[in-house]
Amino acid sequence: QRCVCFYPHARVARMELESCRRPVGLLSLIVIGFFWVSGGIFGNEELISAAPPSIVLLFTLVIPLIFSLPSALFTAELATAFPSDGGQAVWVDLALGPAISGHNAYWLWLTNVIDAAVYPQMIMRYLHTHLHLEAWTERLLCFALVLGVAAVSLSGIDWVGRTQAVLFLLTLSPCIIFIAVGLPRVKPSVWVSTEGDIDLALLLSWVMWLYSGFSWLGNLAGEVRAPQRTYLQAIGVLLPLVIVLNTLPFLVSLSLDSDTHHYSAGYFQELARQMSGKWLELLFTIGANASLIGLYHSQTVAADTILGAFSQRFASFTMADDTGNSPPQHSGGLSGWLRGKLLEPPNEGGVPRICVLLNTCTISVLLLLHYQALVEVEMMLYSLSHIFFLAAFFALRLQQPRTLRPLRVPGGMCTVLFLESVPMLVCITTLIVNLRVLWRAMLFIMVIVIGGLFHGLHCLVSRLCCSRNMPILVANQNFSEGLLGAHRSEVCANSASMQAAFHTVNEGRPSNGLAHPSCRAQEAPDVLTTESMPRGVSEDK
Numbered sequence: 001q002r003c004v005c006f007y008p009h010a011r012v013a014r015m016e017l018e019s020c021r022r023p024v025g026l027l028s029l030i031v032i033g034f035f036w037v038s039g040g041i042f043g044n045e046e047l048i049s050a051a052p053p054s055i056v057l058l059f060t061l062v063i064p065l066i067f068s069l070p071s072a073l074f075t076a077e078l079a080t081a082f083p084s085d086g087g088q089a090v091w092v093d094l095a096l097g098p099a100i101s102g103h104n105a106y107w108l109w110l111t112n113v114i115d116a117a118v119y120p121q122m123i124m125r126y127l128h129t130h131l132h133l134e135a136w137t138e139r140l141l142c143f144a145l146v147l148g149v150a151a152v153s154l155s156g157i158d159w160v161g162r163t164q165a166v167l168f169l170l171t172l173s174p175c176i177i178f179i180a181v182g183l184p185r186v187k188p189s190v191w192v193s194t195e196g197d198i199d200l201a202l203l204l205s206w207v208m209w210l211y212s213g214f215s216w217l218g219n220l221a222g223e224v225r226a227p228q229r230t231y232l233q234a235i236g237v238l239l240p241l242v243i244v245l246n247t248l249p250f251l252v253s254l255s256l257d258s259d260t261h262h263y264s265a266g267y268f269q270e271l272a273r274q275m276s277g278k279w280l281e282l283l284f285t286i287g288a289n290a291s292l293i294g295l296y297h298s299q300t301v302a303a304d305t306i307l308g309a310f311s312q313r314f315a316s317f318t319m320a321d322d323t324g325n326s327p328p329q330h331s332g333g334l335s336g337w338l339r340g341k342l343l344e345p346p347n348e349g350g351v352p353r354i355c356v357l358l359n360t361c362t363i364s365v366l367l368l369l370h371y372q373a374l375v376e377v378e379m380m381l382y383s384l385s386h387i388f389f390l391a392a393f394f395a396l397r398l399q400q401p402r403t404l405r406p407l408r409v410p411g412g413m414c415t416v417l418f419l420e421s422v423p424m425l426v427c428i429t430t431l432i433v434n435l436r437v438l439w440r441a442m443l444f445i446m447v448i449v450i451g452g453l454f455h456g457l458h459c460l461v462s463r464l465c466c467s468r469n470m471p472i473l474v475a476n477q478n479f480s481e482g483l484l485g486a487h488r489s490e491v492c493a494n495s496a497s498m499q500a501a502f503h504t505v506n507e508g509r510p511s512n513g514l515a516h517p518s519c520r521a522q523e524a525p526d527v528l529t530t531e532s533m534p535r536g537v538s539e540d541k
Contacts, residue, residue: 024223029234031168032220037068037213038242039295040171041178041249042288043122044210045263046372050203052196053254059207060247064239067426070419071386072214072239073409074393076231079221081396081405087218088389089306095392095399099455106451107385109306113359114378116299117366119292120145125266126288129281142367149297150360153304154353167294174280174287175245178268181275182252190258191251201433201440202372205379208430210246212382214238215389219302228406265371300359307355380434380444383427390420390427 024032048056078091089108093101120142128138217231224230249268256271257263269284366374396403397416409416435441 024220024230025225026230026233029217029220029224029230030237031165033213033217033234033238034168034171034241035291035294035298036216037211037238038245040287040291041175041245041268042126042171042284042291043118043265043371044206044246044249045253045265045267046202046375047206047210048250048253048263049260050206051198051260052194053190053250053258053260054192054194055198055203057191057247057250059203060210060250061243063207063426064211064243066422067208068211068214068242069235069239070423071389072217072235073419074390075215075218076227076235076407077405077409078393078396079218079224079231080227080407081400081403082221083224083227084222087221088215088385088392091218091396092388092392095395096388100388102455102458103451104385104388105306106454107381107447109303110447111378111381111385112299112303112306113362114366114374114381116296116303116359117363117369118371118374118378119296119299120367121371122265123289123292125264126269126285126292129266129269130285139367143364145293145296146360146363146367149293149300150356153297153300153356167290170287171291171294172287174272174284175249177280177283178272178275179244179248179252181280182256182271183248185255185275186251187255190254193258196260201376201437204426204430204433205376208379208382208426209375211242212379212386215386232407300356300363303359304355307359308352376434377440377443379430380440381447383430387424387427390424394420 047060050056051059075087079087082091082094084090089101089105092104096104121138123145124133124138124142127133127141133141214235217234221227253263253268253271254260256274266288269281269288272284273281394413394416397413409419411419435444
């Protein structure tokens with residue numbers, strides 16, 4: 001530790017030594033990231049119906065290169081410079097402050113909840129071919145699926161985490177077989193067709209939905225082993241894999257049936273039956289259900305985590321007394337036992353059960369909307385949140401120019417502005433196109449207003465609690481503190497103190513460490529003491 005302060009190579013060596021103890025390696029990041037950035041071709045049939053084949057293929061090939069690739073590189077740089085779990089939420093908080101990060105966390109929660117409500121409906125579409133269910137029966141099965149997954153979450157069983165490799169194989173194998181069997185039957189003349197109407201809102205929303213998961217890779221930044229190599233290699237595998245999985249099935253499908261009006265969720269398995277018979281259709285059904293259930297569970301876990309942070313934030317003033325003492329224990333009886341069960345997490349490190357129940361109720365209500373409309377609204381919120389992610393990357397480059405970045409996007413600020421301009425333009429265009437529809441605009445405005453009301457309520461309650469001298473509230477003065485507090489402490493410890501010592505020796509002047517006020521407020525470790533200096537180095541030096 002003493003050598004780290006004076007030799008930059010020792011700083012890097014220590015980072016690599018600490019990263020060797022982290023559980024997520026390259027293969028694990030690829031498997032986990034696959035369900036964030038793709039999850040297979042299941043449900044992508046709606047994109048084919050949004051525009052003529054040539055336009056769909058153009059967007060499918062271009063958007064990942066001009067939108068996903070820059071976002072993935074920005075995520076990799078931030079994940080190596082500020083290695084902390086939480087990803088985008090942490091970086092926005094560090095760069096833009098607590099007010100904006102609170103709204104950003106609120107939008108991220110809504111994005112996860114809305115996305116979760118899409119997958120049960122897609123599962124029913126794939127089961128419809130075999131079961132021929134009525135509409136009301138499909139709704140009931142959707143509710144049953146939501147309640148079943150909630151029951152598993154409440155019990156504390158992480159079944160998805162234990163079966164990731166199996167889900168990965170079940171998801172990927174039908175896609176590969178479909179492509180391999182269908183490639184000899186492709187008809188290139190169909191791909192260049194420009195006949196048909198263009199639903200620009202559906203087209204942009206669905207393409208972004210396919211390629212919007214790369215920024216979520218930063219959620220595991222604190223757990224990735226050797227992140228400067230692992231992130232780059234994972235992006236090099238995932239981006240081509242996702243492009244191939246999204247493009248080749250479209251080429252095969254359009255060669256089998258060029259009528260885009262036939263395409264809706266579940267139609268791929270019908271084409272698989274036409275090519276190879278019942279066995280491939282059954283394999284498609286199994287792979288679709290495995291993939292979509294896994295995707296649903298991952299989104300609900302993310303939503304539970306964010307809502308848990310909000311609940312901890314507001315529970316602090318509802319459960320504390322006037323002097324800021326710890327809350328009393330739950331009273332006896334049935335009501336006390338029930339209250340304790342709801343406020344306790346099902347396992348260590350989990351979120352309170354009440355958060356799981358609230359998210360389950362919210363998703364159940366959203367199931368009443370069509371999944372196509374849900375995707376369009378979700379991408380509006382994602383676009384708004386992604387704009388703040390891009391702004392946070394630019395701001396951290398300005399605020400932290402001397403922060404050690406083991407994996408750095410080449411170029412200076414002009415290059416960053418150029419790389420950010422296209423994703424920013426895609427997000428703004430998606431917002432504008434969707435806001436042209438009245439009901440989407442009203443729903444979007446209502447979501448923003450609700451977030452503003454909660455923010456105003458939070459400020460009001462914080463002031464009242466501060467006037468009553470409640471220290472338990474003074475310590476948590478922003479919306480996302482429950483989610484970000486531990487991560488910010490980790491970032492400060494790993495980045496501020498070490499880099500302050502690094503720049504003191506190499507630049508001849510002290511560094512302020514991280515720009516975030518909460519980081520500067522922390523007590524820095526005494527790394528430059530007389531005892532820790534090598535022999536021959538004076539205290540002045």
